[in-house]
Amino acid sequence: MIEASHLSKVYGLPPNRALPLLTDDRRHEAVRQAGGFLGADDVSLRVQRGELFVIMGLSGSGKSTVLRMINRLVEPTGGRLIIDGRDVLAMAEDDLRELRNRRISMVFQHFALFPHRTIRENAAYGLKVRGVPAKERLERADWALRRVGLGDRGDTRPDALSGGMKQRVGLARALATDADILLMDEPFSALDPLIKREMQELLLTLQAEDQRTIVFVTHDLNEAMRIGHRIMVMKDGRVVQCGSGQEILASPADDYVSDFVADVDRSRVLTAASVLRPPLLTARLADSPEDVLRRLGAAEMNGLFVLDELGCLLGVARDDLLADAVRNGEEDLRNCLVQEYETVPVDRPLIEFCHLAGRHTVPIAAVDEDGRLLGVVPRAAILSSLASPKKVTAHA
Amino acid sequence: MPDLPVDAWVERAVQFLLDNFSGVFDVASTLILQLVNASYFVLIRPHPLVLLACFTALAWAATRRWQPALITCLGLLLIQSMAMWAETMQTLAVVIVAAVVALVVGIPVGIAAARSPRLSVAVRPVLDFMQTLPVFVYLLPAVFFFGIGVVPGVVATTVFAIPPAVRLTELGIRQVDSEVIEAAQAFGSRSRQILRDVQLPLAMPTIMAGVNQVIMMALSMVVIAGMVGGGGLGAVVVEAVTRLDIGRGFEGGLSVVILAIYLDRVSAAFGERQGRSRRLRTRPTSGTVPTLGEGPLEPLAR
Numbered sequence: 068m069i070e071a072s073h074l075s076k077v078y079g080l081p082p083n084r085a086l087p088l089l090t091d092d093r094r095h096e097a098v099r100q101a102g103g104f105l106g107a108d109d110v111s112l113r114v115q116r117g118e119l120f121v122i123m124g125l126s127g128s129g130k131s132t133v134l135r136m137i138n139r140l141v142e143p144t145g146g147r148l149i150i151d152g153r154d155v156l157a158m159a160e161d162d163l164r165e166l167r168n169r170r171i172s173m174v175f176q177h178f179a180l181f182p183h184r185t186i187r188e189n190a191a192y193g194l195k196v197r198g199v200p201a202k203e204r205l206e207r208a209d210w211a212l213r214r215v216g217l218g219d220r221g222d223t224r225p226d227a228l229s230g231g232m233k234q235r236v237g238l239a240r241a242l243a244t245d246a247d248i249l250l251m252d253e254p255f256s257a258l259d260p261l262i263k264r265e266m267q268e269l270l271l272t273l274q275a276e277d278q279r280t281i282v283f284v285t286h287d288l289n290e291a292m293r294i295g296h297r298i299m300v301m302k303d304g305r306v307v308q309c310g311s312g313q314e315i316l317a318s319p320a321d322d323y324v325s326d327f328v329a330d331v332d333r334s335r336v337l338t339a340a341s342v343l344r345p346p347l348l349t350a351r352l353a354d355s356p357e358d359v360l361r362r363l364g365a366a367e368m369n370g371l372f373v374l375d376e377l378g379c380l381l382g383v384a385r386d387d388l389l390a391d392a393v394r395n396g397e398e399d400l401r402n403c404l405v406q407e408y409e410t411v412p413v414d415r416p417l418i419e420f421c422h423l424a425g426r427h428t429v430p431i432a433a434v435d436e437d438g439r440l441l442g443v444v445p446r447a448a449i450l451s452s453l454a455s456p457k458k459v460t461a462h463a
Numbered sequence: 464m465p466d467l468p469v470d471a472w473v474e475r476a477v478q479f480l481l482d483n484f485s486g487v488f489d490v491a492s493t494l495i496l497q498l499v500n501a502s503y504f505v506l507i508r509p510h511p512l513v514l515l516a517c518f519t520a521l522a523w524a525a526t527r528r529w530q531p532a533l534i535t536c537l538g539l540l541l542i543q544s545m546a547m548w549a550e551t552m553q554t555l556a557v558v559i560v561a562a563v564v565a566l567v568v569g570i571p572v573g574i575a576a577a578r579s580p581r582l583s584v585a586v587r588p589v590l591d592f593m594q595t596l597p598v599f600v601y602l603l604p605a606v607f608f609f610g611i612g613v614v615p616g617v618v619a620t621t622v623f624a625i626p627p628a629v630r631l632t633e634l635g636i637r638q639v640d641s642e643v644i645e646a647a648q649a650f651g652s653r654s655r656q657i658l659r660d661v662q663l664p665l666a667m668p669t670i671m672a673g674v675n676q677v678i679m680m681a682l683s684m685v686v687i688a689g690m691v692g693g694g695g696l697g698a699v700v701v702e703a704v705t706r707l708d709i710g711r712g713f714e715g716g717l718s719v720v721i722l723a724i725y726l727d728r729v730s731a732a733f734g735e736r737q738g739r740s741r742r743l744r745t746r747p748t749s750g751t752v753p754t755l756g757e758g759p760l761e762p763l764a765r
């Protein structure tokens with residue numbers, strides 16, 4: 068959908084002077100010495116249709132520069148940019164305006180609403196530029212405002228709204244043009260934490276309804292992890308890592324990324340899948356209690372999961388019940404089973420089930436939709452994964 | 464130090480212009496004279512009391528308060544009873560023509576300067592020059608080109624009043640939040656559309672402050688223009704000074720003050736209403752809006 072390769076941006080120098088400098092190995096210094104600034108350095112990215120792609124990094128790392136190169140609000144100095152097979156950098160003025168008006172819309176950090184227009188006129192702006200008749204575009208604006216929960220505020224001016232409401236208008240303005248690509252530059256950074264959360268939910272709801280292709284800039288990794296399918300981490304205009312939230316948490320590429328990761332509330336991001344272990348022991352219903360008890364003793368465990376032929380959980384065999392069964396000369400585990408265990412789906416965040424750990428003789432069981440055992444989550448695994456990754460690297 | 468004959472150069476340049484462009488100056492002169500006469504005609508034709516009522520109504524419309532309207536009414540009655548009405552209207556006609564011409568020239572230049580950093584840099588010293596050169600210095604060449612009378616006064620007044628129109632237009636447009644402009648661009652606007660839909664409306668309070676300054680500059684200059692036969696209140700004051708007629712001079716001066724207060728308050732109030740109705744949070748910086756104490760009347764003291 069969006070394919071950018073080797074995009075670079077040099078601020079403050081004409082392209083003909085800037086381009087030769089970009090082949091330099093030490094191009095940051097080279098550009099600075101020539102009196103310019105390398106805002107984006109050889110950035111490549113690929114965003115799939117319907118994906119929510121997050122660009123993350125500290126302030127000044129070049130996130131906005133990269134985002135604005137996608138609709139050429141910032142003119143790239145070098146590189147290629149293809150959107151749906153069309154070369155954007157080769158587009159003439161008219162085609163570019165058409166692309167901005169119909170295909171790409173944008174949401175801004177400080178809302179960037181037009182203070183002299185009503186909310187409805189603000190939301191209708193893209194359609195006004197397109198030349199849609201007033202009645203039609205205002206109806207469309209009302210539709211967009213209803214979608215963001217502001218259906219009744221169309222006649223007010225932006226100044227009468229709170230920050231969160233203003234950004235809802237910003238979103239409505241972007242929705243109204245029906246563009247399939249949405250660029251968002253730190254859209255929720257200026258909002259209070261609670262409002263921010265609300266807006267993230269709203270975005271996710273809207274995104275579930277019609278899958279737009281979204282490029283979302285933020286400096287907040289928690290936010291990135293919460294909403295992003297994939298995250299690209301930037302530093303000094305360069306890409307330092309790109310991958311899913313889990314991948315970045317599990318193996319940060321360098322100290323810069325792990326510093327970021329250290330701030331993350333890991334319990335919200337990590338899911339059962341990321342701390343899953345294969346079970347040390349399992350048993351079948353037909354196994355002999357004596358045999359199972361011996362294996363249990365050897366592994367120094369007090370209980371194990373009993374599975375059927377398909378791998379579905381039947382229950383837990385506890386050591387004391389096994390001992391009774393051996394004494395009674397039973398052939399299988401039928402009478403040793405108790406339902407004393409917890410199961411979680413693999414995609415559940417740790418925060419939602421970590422309190423269940425250690426309640427029973429067996430660890431928490433992670434299962435798929437059919438109830439098949441995929442692995443276990445021991446308490447120690449949860450605790451160690453919640454600890455800061457820096458300590459992990461220090462040990463490594 | 465080399466002895467540069469700047470004076471000779473300027474004289475030669477003036478002579479060159481006179482020799483080669485006298486036709487242009489004649490046409491301009493006629494045009495300006497017609498404009499001034501037309502506006503004077505409009506002002507002097509109705510009975511003073513009718514016009515007085517109009518001005519009072521305008522003051523009320525601008526401020527929506529009764530005090531300014533009442534003060535306007537009393538002030539203009541005073542002018543009328545000092546037998547200064549015709550002279551005041553002559554002065555007002557010149558101010559109107561000069562201010563309109565200054566705005567017609569200044570606002571487009573300001574817009575262009577806001578959009579082109581190069582032009583902005585080029586224009587700035589010219590504006591400084593226009594504003595700081597002692598007014599008599601360009602009153603003189605104006606007399607050379609246009610002869611004695613009302614026209615050189617209008618020309619000098621216009622030149623003097625252009626800088627605030629350019630400056631405040633440029634400032635107003637530059638003050639518009641760059642993210643808002645980006646938003647307009649991001650939705651595919653042309654730069655012309657952005658100017659019309661976003662930049663000009665948001666710059667309007669500042670531009671109106673510029674209009675206020677232009678009017679006050681023009682008024683302050685118009686008195687000086689009385690020295691070269693500009694007529695109106697300027698002529699009254701100049702004549703009174705040369706005859707040491709303190710009473711008459713005071714009457715002329717008082718009329719200028721009344722006119723100045725009226726024009727200042729009314730144009731400033733219109734600017735503020737613009738700002739309020741646009742619901743802008745940022746008011747134009749008050750430093751740029753002259754108060755009667757300093758800005759507009761100061762050149763009188765020179």
Ligand SMILES: Nc1ncnc2c1ncn2[C@@H]1O[C@H](COP(=O)(O)OP(=O)(O)O)[C@@H](O)[C@H]1O
Binds near residue numbers: 104106126127130133
């Ligand atoms: N128009 C510009 N001219 C010069 N330098 C710029 C310009 N815009 C941004 N920069 C510089 O480029 C760097 C990256 O900026 P930006 O992309 O806005 O970063 P971010 O959005 O990650 O905070 C910053 O150091 C900034 O100072």
Ligand SMILES: [Mg+2]
Binds near residue numbers: 131132252253
């Ligand atoms: Mg930014």
